[in-house]
Structure formats: structure tokens, C-alpha cells
Amino acid sequence: MSTVTSSQPTSQPKQLPLLRLAFRPFFLLAALFSVISLLVWLAFWHGNILLRPYGGLVFWHQHEMLFGFAAAIVGGFLLTAVRNWTGLPSLNGGPLLGLVALWIVARLVMAFPMNLPGWLLLVVDLAFLPVVAIVMGYLVIAAKRWRNLIFIPVLLLFATANLAMHLGVMKGNAELIRQAAYLAVLLITLMMTVVGGRVIAMFTANRLGRPKPAPLPLLEGVTLVSSVGVVLLQLTIMVGGHVPASLLGGVMLLAALANIVRMARWGGLHSWREPLLWGLHGSYACIPLGLIMWALSLTGLMRTELAVHALTIGGIGTMMLAMMARVSLGHTGRPIRTLPGVGVALGLMLLAALGRSPVLAMFPQITHWTYTLSIIFWCVAYAIFLAHYTWPLMQARIDGQDG
Template sequence: MPASSSSSSATSSRLAQLAVARLAFRPFFLLASLFGIVSMLVWLGFWHGTIVLRPQGGLMFWHQHEMLFGFAAAVASGFLLTAVQNWTGLPSLKGGPLLGLVALWLAGRVLMAFPPGAASWLAAGVDLLFLPMVALVMARLVITAKRWQNLIFLPVLGLLVAANVGMHVGVLNGDALLIRQSAYLAVLLITLLMVVVGGRVIEMFTANRLGRPRVAPWPALATLTRGSTFAVVLAQGLIVLGVALPDSVMLLLLLAAALANTVSLSRWGGLHSGSEPLLWGLHGSYAFIPLGLAMWALSLLGVFRTELAVHALTIGAMATMMLAMMARVSLGHTGRPIRSLPGIGVALGMMLLAALIRSPLLAFFPQITHWTYTLSILLWCLAYGVFLFHYTVPLMSPRVDGQDG
């Protein structure tokens, strides 16, 4: 064997032994949490008149884009690339290839924050490579294992890439409407991911943890819940493409999805989860999905701004569910008992409070906008700071049971 090949093999073996590179949830949960805190502090500075960065597209665009395709994409990728190993029974990305994917994500964040002068296309190009690479890894494992039911995640990731393209094209062409509608599409796509994943696990986690019987399956309701949410995504996709969709159509689809998700959530036993933060955090975050969809419908009637509905989905549903899922996955996949660590309940409560004051409360009292923004940002940072306090060491250490992963 040539010396260079032997050296490369040895390097790959050493990288595979690094605890943080054993499964995707480890580096992506850590980096996403840290990135989220830093990004929100930069956003706080902006609202108080301090310009810390001059990023790609300006700070308004950067905030929208990076919370979706920096923070949320990293958490979702860490979860999906870890879960796909369980779904398929095949080893997922680890070692050098995983760290290479992490480096690609990091390069996108650096270039978006510090764009290389006139070559603004470079930041867009590097950023746009990340999600397709995640989708390719998932596709290879799902198709090899013939786990066809998990192919649902691939078109969602593909549409997320399309939404990201729309945001970048919008900023490069100075098209604010395209930026906004593409960002809305991304929010709804991540909402669809939460509906699919939440529908699979929240009721199961609740029944198993509390020792309660599982509810009888209702396939028609599950189909209606996913289908109506997907219909909202499809309608928003048509809007991004320039189709003049009547507001009444979008309004009816949003209300149907809100109702279906409400009925689904009501069957999962959330009222019995009050003593388990990792459970009520999931139920509470999922409740913001129908709330956000209903608020979106009301915004089409001119009741309040659509961005309030968007923040119900992004803070109340997305960021809170991600925190609850990361807290759970980071214990189970490092061989530790799944339990609520001290302060995690407080952290989840702070996220739900941040969502309440940033969305429904602000809808009723728009005059308190400035301090509402400040308080919600600080609550977010404290909540994710609690996560980093508890989980940084476990995520960077080998499994306590000696197994791989």
C-alpha cells in the first residue's frame, strides 16, 4: 500500500474515533445551539442600534436566512442523519466525511456573515451546497435499505433547497418579495417536517414514559394532518413561482391544517405530561403549529402582520421543539438515561414564553414591540445556554455504555 494511502487511512481512522464525529447529532447540535445564541445576540445589538456585522444581504436578510438555513438546517440535519441510521439499520455519516459536512456548513456561515466583497455569489454557492449533501447521504441509506416510507424527507429537503435558492436569488436581484415568500416557504417546509416527525414520536414518547396505553391509530386523521400541511406548503410554493393564488384559497388551507393538527395533538395525552418537561415541551411546541397556522390565516384577513404568525411557528414550534428533541436525543444516543436535567424545564418554559410574548401578545399589544423583541431574544439565549451547559461535555465524550455512536 502506498505511504500516502496508508497515511490517509490512519487519519480517517483517528477522525472516526473522535467522540464528536461519531454521529451527526453531536457536532450539529452543539454548533447550532452556539450559532443560534451568537446570531440572536447580533440581532439584539441591531435592534439597539449596534451594527456588529455587514453580512450578505444586510442584517434583515441575514437574520431571516441564517435562523432558517444556518440554525434550523443544522439541527434538522443532525437529527435526520442520526435517525436515518435507526430507520435503515445502516451506518450513517461519521468520522472524516461527517466533519467535512460540518466544515461545509461552517464555511457557509462564515461567508454569509463576512461576504467576500464583489463575489457575493460565492457565499450563496457554498451555502447552497449543504442541504443537497445531507439529502444525498439520506437518499443513499434509505434506498439501499429499501425503507421507502422514509423517502418523504427527501422531497422536503429538495424543496428547502429551492426555498434557499429563492432567498439568494432575491437578495442578488434586490427582489424583497421573492426573499419574503421564499422565507415563508422555508418556514412552512420545516413546519411540515415537524408535523411528520412529531406525528411519529410525540404520542409514542408520552405513552411509553407515562406507562399509558397508546391511542388507537386513526390513519385518516394522520393522512389529513400531513396532507393539509403539505397543501399549505404547495400553495406557498406556487406563490413563490409567481402564481396569483387567491388569499381565500390559502386561508382555507391554513385553517384546515390548523384544525387537523389541533385534533391530532389532542389525542396524544399532553394533559398528562405536566411532570415531565421533555414531554410537555414537545406538546407545547407542537401546539404552536396550529396556533401559527391559524394566525397566518387571520393575517390574510388583515387582523395583524403575517410575521407574527411566522414567529409563532419559528420560536414557539421550531426552536422549542428542536430544544426538546435535542435534549432527548443527546441523552439517548450517548447511552444516558432519558430524563429532564436540572433547568431544562425552565429552558423550555423560557422558549414558550418567548414565543408567547413575540407572537400572540404582540398581536394584541403592538405598542410594546421594542421591549418584546429584547425580552424574547434574551429568553432564547438563556434557554439554549442551559442546553449548552448540560450537554457540551456529553456530546463531546464517548457513550457511557461503551457502544459506538
């Protein structure tokens, strides 16, 4: 995905700058929502009930970080990227406002269910991802950019995981909720693997003036196939099928090894002066870390939720922050550089991931402090993003182009 210039000609659209491309409203809303929801979660962790959401606070925390926060950024990123990938106009103006309103209404009814029936909450909340998939699929097929079709089934499976979480609440099935949440985490991880493989090596080579390593077809194939295999095995578990722990763990270790070899070729060790680069490399490194910890959890050596948080905080949260910081500059016509404090924000996210995952696995007695610090670190990191990017995302591109 290009983050420097728009592929569209210069124009002066009439709609508000905030509604010219999907990254603008969704990056802002997702960042703000993550801070607010985690402060509510912090209060709950310290014994204060500030909210009585649908499904209870534990379910709400799991669900909303995946299908509120992460889904908004995935949608904003893909609906912006598809314009560059296809050369066709993406969602903007009134239709984009409608999609934003749908996301906001879903967040409100999940937080304040107002005794609405579960099926209505399900319908409202479920609609967002299929709409993103339909819009993206239409543009990809119209432009015949077949390599980007991979995102369509992933988005639809992501929506399926959301459906399963809702059904788990309606049926009182905690195991279905858990396995559906695991599937959602692994699906986002798969998307990070695909997108990261496309852009991290390129960004690193361009910024550091180094040659970009040529992809190794076998390595790329093993990485993609093993990552998809993990998702399919977890899908099988979610729908009630039997998957031996040794099989799931083995495929996870293969995916972790392939990702380690893959990222070792991208020159991350040379990016230490550039936070927007080492933030991407650090977040990608959390993918094999999380998969290895997950495989170990299947042997009973640690809790699976520790591995999940390596992927969610270190991988998802950090990569999304790094990508948003970069995309929000490039797509508003600004030079791509690390703004003051953004390096601190990315460092805090990685520290939160390490504390919440491997450190907590080794020192479970510091659980209370680790939970608290990881939440605070996330909130500070995303507050830094909001402080820098709220105004640019609400303003027209400084180069006068559309987008």
C-alpha cells in the first residue's frame, strides 16, 4: 500500500475531508475507542464497575477490542488500500458516513444494550465486516487485482467469528466465545502476515537506502500456507471438530519459524534509528513470539491467554499504531517522519506486550501490576497518536489532492 501519494487526480471534492477516505474516520475513532474502553477495563480490574455492557465486562473487553477497535482499523486500512491497489474510487462521502454510523451504533448498543434482544444486537454488530468485504470485493474484481482477493474470505471468516461470539452469549456457551475470540485473533494475525510481508521490507529498504531482499517463493509459500493452516485448524475447533493439540502446536511452530526466517531477511536490525520502522519490525516479531507461546500453552506450560496477548498487544496493537502513524502522514500529503513521542508510544506498546505475555508467564505473582501497567501503556501510546493526528486527519490533504 502506498503511503506517500494518492493514485487519484487532483480535485476539490465537496465532502468533508474526514469523509474522503476510510482511514480518516476509522483510525481516529478506533484509537479513541481503544483508550476509552481500556480505561473502563482498568476500572473494572480495580473493582469499579463503570459499565454494564452486553455479555458482561469480560466478554465486552474481548469482543470490542477485536470487533470494535481492530475491525475499524482493518476496515479503514483496506478500504483505503484498495483504491491504490485497483485505481478505482473507494468508499467516501455519504456511503462512508453510513458505514461509520453503523460502526458507532454497534459500539453503543454493545455498551448500553437497553434490554434489546440479542438477535438485534447481533444483526447491528455483525453488519460492518460483510459491508467492508462486499465493497472491497467489488473493487478488486472490477479491476481484476486477483492477488488481493485473499482479504475477502478472511474478512468473511472474521465476521463468522463475530457471529460465533454472539451465539456463545445467547446460548451461554463460554467455550464457543473463547474459541471464536481465538479465531478472530488468528485471522487478524494472518492479515498482518500478508500486509507485513508486502510492505515492511519495502518500507525498510526505501527509508534506509538498502536493496530490498527478493522474496523466496518457497519461504513465502510456507509462511502463508502454515498461517492459513493455523486459522483453518482453529476454525475446526470452533465449530466443534477434534484437532489434536500436537497438530495445532506443530503448525503454529512451523508458522513461527517461517515468520522468523522471513523477517530476518528484512533488515530490521538496521532500523534502530527509525521508530516507524523498528515499530513495524518489533510488532511483526510478536507474531512468532505469540505462536510459540501458544504452542507451549497447548502442552500445559502456560495459559493460552498469555500467548493471545503477545499477538493482540505486541502484534495487532503495535503494528496498527505504527501503520496508522505512517499511513496518516502519507495519505494526507505530509512527509513520512517520526513525530515527537511516537517512538515512545511504540516502545510503550512493545513493553506492554512483553510485560503482559512472556514476563507474566515467568513471574505470575506480578499479575496485578502487569495488567495495570499494560493498560496504562496502551492508553498513553494511543493518546500520543490522537494528540498528533486528530487535526491532520480532519483536514484536507496539504498537497491539494483528493483523499
